[in-house]
Amino acid sequence: MSEIFNIYCDESCHLENDGQAAMVLGAVWCPQAQRASVARAIRALKIKHGLASDFEIKWTKVSPAKLDFYLALIDLFFDDARLCFRTLVVPDKSKLNHSAFQQNHDDFYYKIYFQLLNVIFESPSHYRIYLDIKDTQSQRKVNKLHDYLSNAQYDFNKEMIERIQQVHSHEIEQLQLADLLIGAIGYVHRNLTGSTAKQAIIERIRLRSGFNLSRSTLPTERKFNLFVWKPQGA
Secondary structure, X not given: OOOEEEEEEEEEOOOOOOOOXXXXXXXXEEXXXXXXXXXHHHHHHHHHOOOOOOOOOOHHHOOHHHHHHHHHHHHHHHXXXXXXXXXXXXXXXXXXXXXXXOOOHHHHHHHHHHHHHOOOOOOOOEEEEEEEOOOOOOHHHHHHHHHHHHHHOOOOOOOOEEEEEEEOHHHOXXXXXXXXXXXXXXXXXXXXXXXXXXXXXXXXXXXHHOOOOOOOOOOOOOOEEEEEOOOOOO
C-alpha cells in the first residue's frame, strides 16, 4: 500500500512589488499517519518551555526571551526522522524578466512552486498539500496550482497529489515550523544581521544541517534541502 505524505508549505516575500529582493518558498513534510504525533511533540515542547500549547511559532516572533525554545525546536526537527524540509530561494526578484518567457508573475509563482516540490514527489506515494491561507481571494490560485502540479506530474486524475488545501497556520504546528525555517533562510539571503536571537537560530541550523545556507544542497539531500534558483543564462 502506498504511503500518504502531508506537505505544509509557506512563502515569504512572494509578491512582485513588495520591496523585498529575495523570495523564499518552503515545505515541511511528514507521513500523514504521523502528523498528529509530530504536532503533539511540538506542543509538548512549547509547554516544557513555559509557552501555551497554542502559542504560534513564527519567525517574526523570535526574541531572546524565547530563544531556548526555538533552539530546542530546531533540534527537534533535526532529531525527528519523520520530518523533512525543502526550501527554494529566488535571490533577487528585480532580475526576473517575465516578458522574455511570455509569462506574468503569477505564472512564475506556479512554476517556482513546481521547482520547490518536484523533488519531493515520488511514485507511488500520495500527497496532500496544505498552504497557509493568505486572503479570501487566493482559492483561485490554489486551484490553478493544483492543476499545474498535477499536470506536470502526469497526474491528470489528481490521484498522486490528492489535494491542495488552504489552512490557518496557527492551527498546524508543522506549518509554523515551515514559517520558522523559511524565515531563517530569508534572513540569510537578505543579508540581515540585526537580531542576535535570529542569528543564534541560523547558527544552530548551520551546525545541525552541516550547510552554510547560502548555496544549494545536492538535489538528493532529504532532511534539509536548499535550492538557490538562478534564471536561465545566469
